[in-house]
Amino acid sequence: MIDLKHMKRGPIMFALIVGMFVAALNETLMGNALPELMKSFGVSATTAQWLATAYLLVVGVLVPVTAVLQQWFTTRQMFLSAMSLFFVGTVISAVSPEFGVLLIGRIIQAIGTGVLLPLTMNIIMTIFPPEKRGGAMGMLGLVVMFAPAIGPTISGLIVDGLSWRWLFYLVIPFALFAIIVGFAVLKNVSDVTKPRVDFLSIGLSTIGFGGIVFGFSKAGELGWSVPLVIWTITAGGIALALFVWRQLLLKEPVMDLRAFRYPTFALVAVLLFVLLMTFFSSAIMLPMFMQGVLLMTAFQSGLILLPGGIVNGLMAPISGKLFDKFGPRVLVIPGLVVAAASLWLFTRFDETTTTGFLVAVHIALMVGIALVMMPAQTAGLNQLPRHLHPHGTAILNTLQQVSGAIGTALYISIMSSGQKQYLSGASDPQSPVEIAKGLAAGINNAFWIGVILAFVAFLLGLLLRKGKPPELQDQNMYAE
Structure with missing residues (x-):
């Protein structure tokens, strides 16, 4: 058993936050750059899309096995290996002479990210006592939400003014800094049991x-x-x-599904799966609406989404502190109401929607998500005994990847069907104006599904309770 009595948590949190910032920023940097990469390498949109698909696929495959990896290797070994792989992948991507090499670099980056996501959550669950985990997870949420929010804006600036390679040159010093900080301050906080694989x-x-x-x-x-x-x-x-x-x-x-025997964890897993289908899908739908209906540039759409992302990041530590004081229900239920109301307003969007209204509704959605995400995850993981924390974090992170893939496919299918249905009744289906109106109609249909899913999540949220974490009986292990 690791002695946590005199451990300094601040430096460890700093190392984790730096690493997660680098990984989270990288996830959204590529979106605006795909057209430029298609020109640079002479590849089709379908081929270029593999830069995003392969990344998502590798993370989705790797996360489920991180639970057993964390029982075979120390915290330092896992973190430094993950960040080193991410660094190597970034360097390869930056200097890649052809598309295949760039794709290999992205895959190596994804391996590092797939290890880092659940590892970070598990370390926080290990080093902090139950009554302080909300605040710690909130700080993590600040980074996880803020970095992707600024990614499209930074990407748009770089692609417009510099070479796409600067998307990777920019990340290299941050990744190297994370490795140095992790090497200097990160302690081993996990128990290496080396179970049979x-x-x-x-x-x-x-x-x-x-x-x-x-x-x-x-x-x-x-x-x-x-x-x-x-x-x-x-x-x-x-x-x-x-x-x-x-x-x-x-x-x-490899993944201990006995975590689902704990009712709060099982409830949170289902709630987040349902909600995240909408959250990830809205991140795809809104830029499509702004660029396809309002005829904005990628950079403009990134700027409009930036305030909501910043507010979401700033709300994460606040909601974490409130969770520690009041428990999950006080935050999760109002958050789900705000999210559902925002999604309903999304169904009202059309070609006359103003920028101010769009920004305001997106900010409201991000506030709702901030009130739900980290508090719900912390509430679920708090109910698990310590030996199940690696499995619980792996389960929740895996469900995020799967829900994102399913939700995006579902939304795009509904959007496409709605657009086709609208154009089938249009007098001039080839008209750019009618095509834009059809796209708006399809997106509205997709967001109606989001409203329904948010309502289902709200019903699940009503069942959420603040239970007593198993570690409270071993509270002296966290004593300062």
Whole structure:
């Protein structure tokens, strides 16, 4: 057992925040650069999209096995390895002479990110006592939400004024700084037990989660009737079912699904899965609306989304502190109401929507998300005994990847169907004005699904309670 009595948590949090800032910023830097990369390497949009699809796929495949990795390697080994891989991937991407090399660099970056996400949450759950975890998770939320929010804006500035390579040159010093800080201050806070590794489970996990994430990602791009989509989702679903069945039989599972025996954790997992389908999808829909209906540039759309992202980041530590004081219900229920109301207002958007109204509604959505995300995750993880924390964080992070893929595919399908239906009744379906109106109609239809999902999440939120964390009986282990 690691002695946490005299551990200085501040330097460890600083190292984690620097690392997460680098990884989170990188996730949204590429969006505005895809057209430029297509020109630079002479590739199609479908090929260029692999820079985003492969990244999501690798993270989705790797996160489920991080629970067992954290039991085989120390905290320092995991963090430094993750950041080193991320650094190497960034350097390769920056100097890549052809598209294939750039894709390899992005995949290496994704490996580092896939390890870092659940590792960071698990370290926080380990080093902080239950009554302080909300504030700590809130600080993490500040970084996780703020960095992606400024990513599109920074990307737009760089692509407009410099080479796309500066998207990676910019990240290199931050990644190197994170490695130096981690090497200097990070302590080992995990118990290395080296359980037996079931490679069959890892294989099933890779095929299962990878197939589902890939299949749904391609469904949004190609449609649901394409054989590639049908077979990958089917194979993923079968492998995932076998993975779950095997985990329930194993004495030392790769992902311990016994975490779902704890009602609050199970409730939070379902609530976040439902809500995040809408959250990730709105991040795709809004730029499409602004650029396709309001005819804004990528940089302009990034600027409009920036205030909401900043407010969301600033709200994260506040909601964390309030969670420590009042528990989850006081935050989660109002947050879900605000999120649902914002999504309803999204269904009213059309070609006459003003910039001010769009910014205000997006800010409201981000406030609602901030009141739900970290408090709900902390409430769920708080109910797990310490030995299940690596598995709980792996489960929640895996569900985020899967919900993002499913939600995006669902929204894009509904949007496309709605646009086609509108244009089928238009007098001039080739008119740019009618195409824009059709896109707005399709996006409105998609956001109605978001309203329904938010209402389902609200009903789940009503069941949320603040239980007593198991570690309270070992409270002396956190004593200063």
